[in-house]
Amino acid sequence: MQQQSKNGFLANEISSSKSCDVGSSVEDTNEIVVRKKAGISEANGVTNFAPVVSLSKSEEEVVRLIGQHLNEIGLSQTAEKLKEESGCILDHPSAAHFQKHILSGKWFEAETDLEDLRPFLLDVKSLTEMRFLLLEEKFLELLEDGKHIEALHVLRHEMNMLNHDQERIHALSILMMASGPEELQKRAKWLGKGKASRYRLMNKLQSFLPASVMLPSGRLRTLLGQALTLQQQNCKFHNTKVTCDLGNFSLLNDHECSREQFPCVTVQTLSDHCDDVLYCKFSNDGSMLATGSKDSTVIIWNVDPETRKLSRSMTLDGHTTAVGHVAWSPKGDYLVVCAGGGEADCPDVWIWNFIYSTGALEARNSNSPDDSISCASFSPDGRRFACGGLRGQFYICDLSGSVQEHWEGVRVQYCHWKNDSQILVADTHQRVRLYNFDDSTDFTVFQDDISNDVMSFAVDKSGRNIILNIKNQGIHWWDLTDRVLVRKFQGVSQGFFMNYSCFGGVNEDFIASGSEDNQVYIYHKSKENPIQILSGHTRNVNCVDWNPRYPDMLVSASDDGTIRVWGPAKPSTSKVMRGHHAF
Numbered sequence: 001m002q003q004q005s006k007n008g009f010l011a012n013e014i015s016s017s018k019s020c021d022v023g024s025s026v027e028d029t030n031e032i033v034v035r036k037k038a039g040i041s042e043a044n045g046v047t048n049f050a051p052v053v054s055l056s057k058s059e060e061e062v063v064r065l066i067g068q069h070l071n072e073i074g075l076s077q078t079a080e081k082l083k084e085e086s087g088c089i090l091d092h093p094s095a096a097h098f099q100k101h102i103l104s105g106k107w108f109e110a111e112t113d114l115e116d117l118r119p120f121l122l123d124v125k126s127l128t129e130m131r132f133l134l135l136e137e138k139f140l141e142l143l144e145d146g147k148h149i150e151a152l153h154v155l156r157h158e159m160n161m162l163n164h165d166q167e168r169i170h171a172l173s174i175l176m177m178a179s180g181p182e183e184l185q186k187r188a189k190w191l192g193k194g195k196a197s198r199y200r201l202m203n204k205l206q207s208f209l210p211a212s213v214m215l216p217s218g219r220l221r222t223l224l225g226q227a228l229t230l231q232q233q234n235c236k237f238h239n240t241k242v243t244c245d246l247g248n249f250s251l252l253n254d255h256e257c258s259r260e261q262f263p264c265v266t267v268q269t270l271s272d273h274c275d276d277v278l279y280c281k282f283s284n285d286g287s288m289l290a291t292g293s294k295d296s297t298v299i300i301w302n303v304d305p306e307t308r309k310l311s312r313s314m315t316l317d318g319h320t321t322a323v324g325h326v327a328w329s330p331k332g333d334y335l336v337v338c339a340g341g342g343e344a345d346c347p348d349v350w351i352w353n354f355i356y357s358t359g360a361l362e363a364r365n366s367n368s369p370d371d372s373i374s375c376a377s378f379s380p381d382g383r384r385f386a387c388g389g390l391r392g393q394f395y396i397c398d399l400s401g402s403v404q405e406h407w408e409g410v411r412v413q414y415c416h417w418k419n420d421s422q423i424l425v426a427d428t429h430q431r432v433r434l435y436n437f438d439d440s441t442d443f444t445v446f447q448d449d450i451s452n453d454v455m456s457f458a459v460d461k462s463g464r465n466i467i468l469n470i471k472n473q474g475i476h477w478w479d480l481t482d483r484v485l486v487r488k489f490q491g492v493s494q495g496f497f498m499n500y501s502c503f504g505g506v507n508e509d510f511i512a513s514g515s516e517d518n519q520v521y522i523y524h525k526s527k528e529n530p531i532q533i534l535s536g537h538t539r540n541v542n543c544v545d546w547n548p549r550y551p552d553m554l555v556s557a558s559d560d561g562t563i564r565v566w567g568p569a570k571p572s573t574s575k576v577m578r579g580h581h582a583f
Contacts, residue, residue, distance in 0.1 A: 055086060063088045069220040092120070095214035102205070103198050107138045117209065126208040128164050135159045137201045139172060141193045144181045152176065221246060231255035236524045236531045237262045239505045239551050259532075260569040263554040264522075266536050268309050268565035272299055277557035278324050279500065279543045283332035286549025288313070288354075290335055291563055292323030298337055298352075300359060308553040308567050314359045321346045324498070325375050329382040334362070334399060336376040336385050347371035349387055351401055365401025367393065377417040386423050388412025394425070396437060405437050414456045418463055424480075426454035432466070432478075446483050455494065460503045467511055469499050475513055477525070491530050493517040497540055504546020504554065512554060514541030520556050520566070536564055 055063065063086045070079035071090070083089060091099070098113035111134065118127055135158050142151035159169055178184040181192060191197040203217050216222070228249055232238050237257040249255055275294035282289050282303075289301040289310060296319045301310040319339040327336045337350040347366040352359055366373075376387040384404065388394040394410040395403045411428040418424050421438040424445070431447035432454065452471040459466045459480075468476045475489040492499070493516040501513035511523045520534035520541055539559035547553035554566040 055088070060088050064090050064215060065220040068215050072218065091215060092213045095209060099202055102202050103195065105141065105198065107134065110134055120210060120213045121208060122210065128162055130205050130208055132159065132162055132164050133201060133204055136172065137197065140188060140190055143175060144184055144193050148176065224251060228255060233526065236527065238509070241506055262532065262568060263552050263566040264532050264534060265567065265569045266564050267567040270310060270563040271561060272312060273297065273561055275561060276559040277542065277561060277563055278322060279326055280545050280555050280557040280563060281326050281328060282545050282547050283328045284330055284548060285332055286547045288332060289555060290326045290328065291557055292326050292337065294322040296320065296322060296339070298323055298326060303547065308550055308565070310565060316352055316359055318361070319350060320348065327376040327378055327385060329378045330380060331382055334382065336387070338373050338376050338387065345372035347373060349373050349376065349401060351399060362399060363401040365397070367395060367403050375412060375414050377415050379417050380419060386415050386417055388415055388425070390428065407435060413454055416457070416459050418459065424459065426457055428453065430454065432457070445480060446478060455498050456500045458502050460508045467501050467503065469494055469501050469513065471495065475501055475511065487528055489523050490528050492521050498542065500543040502545050504551070506551045512544045512546055514544050514556060516540045520544055534566060537562065
């Protein structure tokens with residue numbers, strides 16, 4: 001009776017003349033000593049493992065993972081000793097032989113091995129696909145070697161017999177016309193004859209086999225990478241473009257970014273406006289900031305890419321009332337200003353031209369003196385913009401300000417141009433609706449769980465996530481695709497005034513918002529309570545915006561007449577320490 005090991009393999013199936021690992025070897029004399037110490041004996045040419053320790057199933061799996069990793073980094077002798085001491089084998093013998101024959105290009109033997117692996121396949125049909133992939137590699141290598149007759153035989157008499165993927169066979173037959181190896185590799189999207197393409201083939205073939213029979217390539221690295229990714233997701237201050245992977249972060253400590261690398265201190269306070277600062281918005285490339293004020297001006301600021309500080313570039317004036325909202329075009333070459341902010345109403349919109357960085361007034365336009373335009377949003381192509389207000393006006397205008405289309409009776413609280421023809425609108429009925437100007441249709445995206453006005457909202461770059469600032473309820477995060485409420489964030493004081501929030505940071509993992517308690521609240525999307533509360537303003541914080549290019553830069557605008565730039569407490573560094581990475 002053959003003895004079966006706990007990992008499901010027959011230990012005495014392993015012949016002393018066959019190695020389960022490609023390229024592994026041990027000196028004969030040392031091997032005898034090691035085998036005796038490990039309790040390994042041979043009888044009739046068959047090796048029997050008697051492990052020194054008794055391992056649980058999970059412990060055996062860990063040993064297999066470590067052994068595979070040791071082989072992959074070239075420590076095959078160490079892997080062999082690990083197997084001998086533990087009594088574990090890495091892969092089923094048939095799978096090990098199969099891999100050895102694939103990597104050495106012994107296609108006949110590899111096909112024979114496939115029959116031995118048939119009982120382990122979850123789907124018997126997979127055998128045909130595996131054989132097809134094997135023969136495809138064989139065909140390409142023969143073709144590269146200039147053996148066209150042999151390659152044609154494989155195509156006609158071996159691959160055709162499988163009655164599998166005739167379209168692919170036809171594509172392969174066209175490769176017979178390739179002028180040489182370079183053209184063959186390019187047209188076939190193939191790495192060429194050698195270890196690289198054979199390893200790629202082996203990875204494809206392994207996907208059809210259970211992990212208990214053959215471990216997926218690089219399995220330990222995959223698991224460690226997943227662990228680092230999870231740690232990154234759980235790190236409340238992770239705000240760096242460096243991805244958590246084995247090449248950048250230490251495994252010796254849990255990953256944890258320091259608060260000192262996060263925008264949490266005031267690095268600059270600007271008091272150039274003469275009254276309440278109602279709105280602030282970065283251009284899409286992060287190089288400019290526009291701020292609107294109750295003093296009827298818009299100030300354009302340049303962003304220093306090194307210091308992350310602002311310098312005044314120009315002032316746009318001539319607006320007749322307070323500036324409550326601005327919208328940049330996607331390329332930053334136009335700026336639409338809505339001057340109906342604060343307590344004042346205004347039917348006008350101003351379009352400023354920044355094509356030559358001069359800030360010239362392109363147009364001033366109004367459709368009706370009874371309008372009160374309070375928000376705007378550009379189309380993705382930057383050729384049009386939508387605007388609207390609470391008196392029931394909703395327009396689409398060109399860059400000259402001329403109305404191209406309008407929708408009657410829509411009381412617009414806030415709007416966002418989502419894609420080519422669809423515009424999201426928060427109205428005065430406590431709901432968010434989607435308007436399609438191409439086919440003149442509209443529908444409510446969601447309304448549940450909203451009992452007060454949506455004062456403003458922000459949509460992330462993916463277009464899937466939206467955060468709402470709701471009167472007396474704070475910030476709600478909704479999934480636009482599934483139309484479900486994801487999370488309610490706690491802490492923000494949102495009452496009568498217009499407060500604006502934003503997504504920001506690397507991968508837009510953070511949410512920032514102004515608040516009527518004079519503070520800035522920052523949340524990680526995975527947590528309902530703030531990870532930071534920034535103090536410094538002395539009156540209501542109307543608006544915040546995160547720089548889309550520099551994730552360590554945040555600005556806020558307040559009724560105290562100032563703009564604050566928030567940055568890290570310490571300068572950036574690339575030094576890796578204690579399992580985390582700085583900017």
